[in-house]
Amino acid sequence: MNRLSMVIALFASSAVLAQTTDELEKRERCAVRVSIALTGKAPTPDMLSSVDPQSRADTLIDTTDFIERYARFINTQFNRAPGASAEEDAPYYLAWEVLQKRKPWKELFIGAYRVEKNAADTVVVVPDPEGLGYFSSRAWLKRYAGNEPNGVLLSAAYRIFNNTIGLKLVPSTNAPDADITAAGRSAVGCRGCHYDGMFALDLAASVLPKRIDGTGGAITFEPPTSAPVTMMGGHTVGSMRELVTTLVESESFRFRTCRLAFNFLFGRNENRCEAPAFDRCMKEFRSEQTLQAAVASIVKDPAFCQ
Numbered sequence: 001m002n003r004l005s006m007v008i009a010l011f012a013s014s015a016v017l018a019q020t021t022d023e024l025e026k027r028e029r030c031a032v033r034v035s036i037a038l039t040g041k042a043p044t045p046d047m048l049s050s051v052d053p054q055s056r057a058d059t060l061i062d063t064t065d066f067i068e069r070y071a072r073f074i075n076t077q078f079n080r081a082p083g084a085s086a087e088e089d090a091p092y093y094l095a096w097e098v099l100q101k102r103k104p105w106k107e108l109f110i111g112a113y114r115v116e117k118n119a120a121d122t123v124v125v126v127p128d129p130e131g132l133g134y135f136s137s138r139a140w141l142k143r144y145a146g147n148e149p150n151g152v153l154l155s156a157a158y159r160i161f162n163n164t165i166g167l168k169l170v171p172s173t174n175a176p177d178a179d180i181t182a183a184g185r186s187a188v189g190c191r192g193c194h195y196d197g198m199f200a201l202d203l204a205a206s207v208l209p210k211r212i213d214g215t216g217g218a219i220t221f222e223p224p225t226s227a228p229v230t231m232m233g234g235h236t237v238g239s240m241r242e243l244v245t246t247l248v249e250s251e252s253f254r255f256r257t258c259r260l261a262f263n264f265l266f267g268r269n270e271n272r273c274e275a276p277a278f279d280r281c282m283k284e285f286r287s288e289q290t291l292q293a294a295v296a297s298i299v300k301d302p303a304f305c306q
C-alpha cells in the first residue's frame with residue numbers, strides 16, 4: 001500500500017466508525033426517549049442496545065408504570081382539581097381497569113362498570129350492567145351536581161362534553177343580579193351556550209338525572225323526565241346513555257383521544273409536522289379502539305425519534 005492509499009483507507013474506516021457511532025447514539029437517544037415518554041423511567045440496558053427502540057413501544061405500554069401514569073394523567077385532564085376523596089377520582093380507577101384489560105377506550109365512558117367504595121373503604125371497580133363508565137359513579141355525579149336552583153346538572157353536562165370530546169367553554173362571569181334560572185339562561189348572552197349550538201348545556205342536562213337537595217346538605221338524584229332532545233348536529237338523545245354513546249362514537253372523540261395521547265407523550269398538542277403521526281393515530285384508534293393502539297401509533301411513527 002502506498003502512502004496515499006493508506007491515508008484514504010484510514011479516512012474511510014474512520015468515516016465508517018463515525019457513522020456507526022452516530023447511529024448508536026441516535027438509537028440510544030431514541031431508546032431513552034421512548035422509555036421516558038411511556039414509563040417515566042430510563043431504558044433497560046437491553047432496550048438501550050436495541051436496534052429498533054420504537055418497536056419496544058408495545059411491551060412498554062403493557063407495563064404497570066405506563067398504566068399508572070396514563071390513568072393519573074387522564075384524571076388530571078378530566079377534572080379541574082384533585083378529588084376531595086379517592087372515589088371522586090373515578091376516572092383514575094376506571095382508566096386503570098380499561099387499560100389493564102386492554103378494553104376499548106370508550107368503555108371508560110360507557111362500559112358496564114361502577115366505581116365505588118367497598119366495605120373495607122377501598123375504591124373498587126365493580127361490574128354493573130346498568131353502568132355507564134365513571135359517569136354512573138355516585139361520587140362523580142355528586143362532585144359535578146352543581147348548584148343550579150332547580151337541580152339541573154349543567155356542571156355534569158359540561159364535564160361529559162369536556163371529557164369525551166374536549167369541549168372548552170368559559171362560562172361568562174355571572175352578573176351578580178343575573179337571572180340564573182332556565183328563563184334567565186335562555187336570554188341573549190346566555191343561550192349561545194345553554195340552549196343553542198351543537199352542545200347546548202341545558203338540552204344535554206335535560207336528559208341527565210336531577211339533583212334533589214335534602215336536609216343537611218344531603219344530595220340525591222331522580223331520573224330525568226324530559227322528552228328526547230335533538231342536538232349535536234341532528235342526533236336525538238333521550239337519556240344519559242344515548243348522549244354519551246353518541247359522543248364516544250364521534251370523530252371528535254377520536255380526535256380528543258389522540259390529542260390527549262400527544263399531550264401525554266410530548267406535554268403539548270401536536271404540531272404541524274406531526275400531522276401524519278396524528279392521522280395515523282386517528283386511523284389506528286378507529287380500527288383498534290384501544291388507547292394502547294393510539295399511543296403506540298404515535299411512538300412508532302418515524303417522527304417520534306427524529
Ligand code: HEC
Binds near residue numbers: 146
Ligand atoms: C361561554 C358559554 C356560556 C355562557 C355564555 C353562559 N354560560 Fe352558564 N355555564 C357554562 C358552563 C360551561 C357551565 C358549567 C360550568 C361548570 O360547572 O363547570 C355553566 C353553568 C351555569 C350554571 C350552573 C352553575 C352550577 O354550578 O350548577 C348556571 C346557573 C348558568 N351557567 C347560568 C348562566 C347565565 C344566567 C348566563 C348568561 C348571563 C350564562 N350561564 C352564560 C357556559 C356558559
